Amino acid sequence: MNSLYYQKRLSRNIGDKFFTSLSVICALIAILPLIFLVTYILIKGGSQITPELFTLEPNPPGDDLDAGGINPALIGTLIITTIASIIAIPVGVGGGIYLAEYSKGGAFSRFIRFGVNVLAGVPSIIAGVFIYALIVSTKILFGSMYSGLAGGMALSILMLPTVIKTTDEGLKLVPNELRYASLGVGASMYTTILKVTLPSAFRSIATGVVLGIARAAGETAPLIFTALFSYYYITGFGDLFYEMGSLAVLIYNFALEPYDAQNKLAWAASFILVLSILSVNIFSRILAAFTEKTKRV
Amino acid sequence: MEEKLTLFKNRKRFGIEKNIDIIFKNTALVLSSFVAIILLGIILVVFSQSFESFSRYGLKFLVTSEWNPVKDEYGAFTAIYGTLVTSFLSLLITIPLGVGTAIFITEDFVPKVFREIIGSFVELLAAIPSVVLGLWAIFVMEPFFRAFFVFLHNFFGWIPLFSTEPTGRNSLLAILILVVMLLPIVTSIARDSLNQVPKKLRNAAYGIGASRWKTIFSVILPAALSGIMAGVLLALGRAMGETMAVTMIIGNSNAFSWSLLSPGYTISSMLANQFGEADGSQVSSLFYAAFVLMILSLVVNIFAQWLVKKFSLKY
Numbered sequence: 001m002n003s004l005y006y007q008k009r010l011s012r013n014i015g016d017k018f019f020t021s022l023s024v025i026c027a028l029i030a031i032l033p034l035i036f037l038v039t040y041i042l043i044k045g046g047s048q049i050t051p052e053l054f055t056l057e058p059n060p061p062g063d064d065l066d067a068g069g070i071n072p073a074l075i076g077t078l079i080i081t082t083i084a085s086i087i088a089i090p091v092g093v094g095g096g097i098y099l100a101e102y103s104k105g106g107a108f109s110r111f112i113r114f115g116v117n118v119l120a121g122v123p124s125i126i127a128g129v130f131i132y133a134l135i136v137s138t139k140i141l142f143g144s145m146y147s148g149l150a151g152g153m154a155l156s157i158l159m160l161p162t163v164i165k166t167t168d169e170g171l172k173l174v175p176n177e178l179r180y181a182s183l184g185v186g187a188s189m190y191t192t193i194l195k196v197t198l199p200s201a202f203r204s205i206a207t208g209v210v211l212g213i214a215r216a217a218g219e220t221a222p223l224i225f226t227a228l229f230s231y232y233y234i235t236g237f238g239d240l241f242y243e244m245g246s247l248a249v250l251i252y253n254f255a256l257e258p259y260d261a262q263n264k265l266a267w268a269a270s271f272i273l274v275l276s277i278l279s280v281n282i283f284s285r286i287l288a289a290f291t292e293k294t295k296r297v
Numbered sequence: 298m299e300e301k302l303t304l305f306k307n308r309k310r311f312g313i314e315k316n317i318d319i320i321f322k323n324t325a326l327v328l329s330s331f332v333a334i335i336l337l338g339i340i341l342v343v344f345s346q347s348f349e350s351f352s353r354y355g356l357k358f359l360v361t362s363e364w365n366p367v368k369d370e371y372g373a374f375t376a377i378y379g380t381l382v383t384s385f386l387s388l389l390i391t392i393p394l395g396v397g398t399a400i401f402i403t404e405d406f407v408p409k410v411f412r413e414i415i416g417s418f419v420e421l422l423a424a425i426p427s428v429v430l431g432l433w434a435i436f437v438m439e440p441f442f443r444a445f446f447v448f449l450h451n452f453f454g455w456i457p458l459f460s461t462e463p464t465g466r467n468s469l470l471a472i473l474i475l476v477v478m479l480l481p482i483v484t485s486i487a488r489d490s491l492n493q494v495p496k497k498l499r500n501a502a503y504g505i506g507a508s509r510w511k512t513i514f515s516v517i518l519p520a521a522l523s524g525i526m527a528g529v530l531l532a533l534g535r536a537m538g539e540t541m542a543v544t545m546i547i548g549n550s551n552a553f554s555w556s557l558l559s560p561g562y563t564i565s566s567m568l569a570n571q572f573g574e575a576d577g578s579q580v581s582s583l584f585y586a587a588f589v590l591m592i593l594s595l596v597v598n599i600f601a602q603w604l605v606k607k608f609s610l611k612y
Binding site (some may be wrong): 012013016019021022023024026027029030031033034035037038040041047056090091092094095096097098099101102103109111112113114115116117118119121122123124125126128129130132133134157160161164188189192193213214216217219220221224225228247251252255256259263266267270273274277278281282284285 | 315317318321323324325326327328329330331332335336338339342343346393395396397398400401402404406415416417419420421424425426427428429430431432433435437440467477480481484509510511513524531534535536538539540542545550565568569572573578584585587590591594596597598599601602
């Protein structure tokens with residue numbers, strides 16, 4: 001009779017209620033542990049932070065009550081990611097420019113785009129194995145085996161697909177009218193790219209590249225047998241050719257130590273790593289959202 | 298006279314510019330082909346290094362599980378089995394959770410602001426380094442689940458999967474930490490593909506009287522299926538290659554066991570553990586294992602790309 005009204009007992013309405021609560025439960029199960037995880041890392045790690053942490057060398061594991069600091073690992077992470085960026089950014093941006101500006105969708109560019117996606121899916125430890133075989137075991141870098149340089153190269157392999165992809169996609173979003181206008185007033189192709197298209201895509205490319213760098217900074221697997229680890233201060237340029245510590249490998253090594261002092265150092269290093277990666281992510285997200293709002297002219 | 302001079306200068310500049318243009322284009326071309334060179338280089342180098350082991354064991358390497366550097370006998374079955382079991386079982390848990398969460402944040406159960414916050418929070422979690430997750434798994438997850446594992450063993454010990462006494466690190470913990478890593482991937486890709494389903498389809502279904510979940514199950518999910526599948530495959534590839542968190546929590550034992558409560562091995566954790574200290578034919582066997590891992594993840598990734606290409610732009 002009153003089929004126009006919402007009937008609670010109707011099987012479709014009961015089913016709807018059931019599935020709605022099921023999806024709410026899914027979301028809760030998925031999100032609560034994640035919230036717990038982040039707060040735990042930040043609180044547990046944050047409570048270990050002391051000023052000496054940033055200046056001291058880590059002490060070799062043992063019954064030593066004082067674990068020292070993480071200065072070499074912190075500097076090492078900065079150096080290794082810088083090396084990776086120096087290699088991956090020019091190559092990636094150049095490759096992205098070719099794909100977006102020059103290629104005409106032929107077999108070559110399709111193959112490269114496919115290759116970019118495949119390379120992005122290559123397990124990170126394989127990049128380490130590859131650099132080990134190519135550089136570490138052959139001692140091709142002036143006779144040095146494990147080195148910060150080799151570690152940076154391994155990381156650059158992981159960064160490369162991200163950089164190419166963001167450049168390619170960023171450039172494709174630049175309206176063609178800008179290119180026509182520049183070419184129309186007599187500018188050559190490279191002037192157009194360097195002075196018009198690249199600058200107008202700069203923000204989106206920069207965001208993607210920065211996110212790629214942040215991801216690389218936390219990678220461990222490619223470093224454990226390319227850069228290895230070091231307990232000592234990085235003093236000069238020559239140290240690039242020797243074993244180099246990094247925050248990620250420090251966490252891995254010290255988490256597996258049976259000593260409490262080393263474990264605490266691992267938590268402190270995690271705090272620094274997670275905090276910097278998360279803040280870079282949040283900052284670039286806000287920036288991206290902001291540009292999207294202002295760009296619609 | 299002066300006019301002619303400037304004209305002359307301009308023409309000269311034009312010539313240089315032309316050359317720069319050509320150089321610029323070719324540099325970009327060379328840089329873009331680096332991707333292909335690296336990819337082929339990886340395949341070639343890993344394969345050539347594994348050649349010694351490959352010619353010695355052939356395909357027997359894949360089905361024997363003795364790994365004994367002292368006797369110089371190698372077989373990677375335990376690691377391959379561990380890789381497949383941990384990645385598939387973790388996906389089995391992740392898919393319903395991830396898709397359920399994605400539906401939750403694409404439907405209008407809660408105000409949009411909350412949904413966006415949840416969505417971007419989940420995406421942020423994908424940025425947490427896996428070594429940190431491993432640290433968390435060792436010190437928080439393992440003690441937390443210990444009692445639960447004992448319960449599993451006591452009540453379901455007759456199932457081979459739970460047949461061993463739980464002692465510290467084991468495969469099941471590796472599966473759980475993989476779930477934490479895969480959830481952000483599956484959720485964000487599923488959310489994107491659900492969002493891409495045109496609103497027309499939803500309205501049409503509502504218009505002929507379908508309820509909300511009838512619409513979701515018979516219209517929205519089928520339309521988004523290819524995208525979700527591709528995301529699942531990407532997650533599978535990630536799970537297979539995931540190294541640090543798994544290495545830290547799986548227990549790293551090459552003794553084969555059906556039980557998830559006993560320590561296990563995956564190919565990547567074997568590489569992470571042994572590569573540094575290996576020598577002789579062990580190195581070659583590790584390269585062989587790395588080659589197997591690479592083929593597995595290449596197949597999964599290429600299949601995912603094929604799926605996206607084949608089924609995208611349907612709506």
